[in-house]
Amino acid sequence: MKVNIVYKCNKLLLLNRSLKSNKGITLAELIIFTCLIFVILTLAYSIYLFGIQGYINNVSSIENQSNLRIAMEHITYHIRRSKKVSVREHSLLIGDESYSLSNNILMNKNNQLAMGISEFFYDKVSPSLIYVRISSIPDEKQQKFSLEAYFYIKN
Numbered sequence: 569m570k571v572n573i574v575y576k577c578n579k580l581l582l583l584n585r586s587l588k589s590n591k592g593i594t595l596a597e598l599i600i601f602t603c604l605i606f607v608i609l610t611l612a613y614s615i616y617l618f619g620i621q622g623y624i625n626n627v628s629s630i631e632n633q634s635n636l637r638i639a640m641e642h643i644t645y646h647i648r649r650s651k652k653v654s655v656r657e658h659s660l661l662i663g664d665e666s667y668s669l670s671n672n673i674l675m676n677k678n679n680q681l682a683m684g685i686s687e688f689f690y691d692k693v694s695p696s697l698i699y700v701r702i703s704s705i706p707d708e709k710q711q712k713f714s715l716e717a718y719f720y721i722k723n
Contacts, residue, residue, distance in 0.1 A: 646663060665677065
């Protein structure tokens with residue numbers, strides 16, 4: 569009988585231990601798990617934001633460069649086809665086209681040609697040579713893009 573009681577006591581102890589191990593997670597384990605998930609989500613979100621910011625900066629830079637190229641191509645097209653180019657104080661006259669800068673917008677007659685332009689400089693170096701420089705407004709990284717060209721005028 570004594571052996572039977574010891575056996576039953578051992579069986580109860582084993583049963584009690586197995587019940588304790590299947591109890592679930594403790595508060596400390598829950599807090600550690602929550603902190604790890606929070607750190608992982610924060611890192612993922614910061615990587616995502618870094619990628620979005622890089623994309624926005626690249627789009628802004630490409631847009632500034634594109635505006636400059638469009639403006640310079642338009643001016644080049646008209647200078648190459650015109651025999652009459654004159655420089656006035658606030659505008660460049662090419663045949664019947666006029667170009668001027670107004671509030672960071674390069675105007676062709678009364679139409680917008682390009683936006684985001686900080687500088688539109690032109691000079692008649694000689695009677696047959698024209699210099700044109702167009703610069704964009706600085707972007708978020710303070711980069712300023714410029715295009716410049718010399719044009720010989722047909723006589």
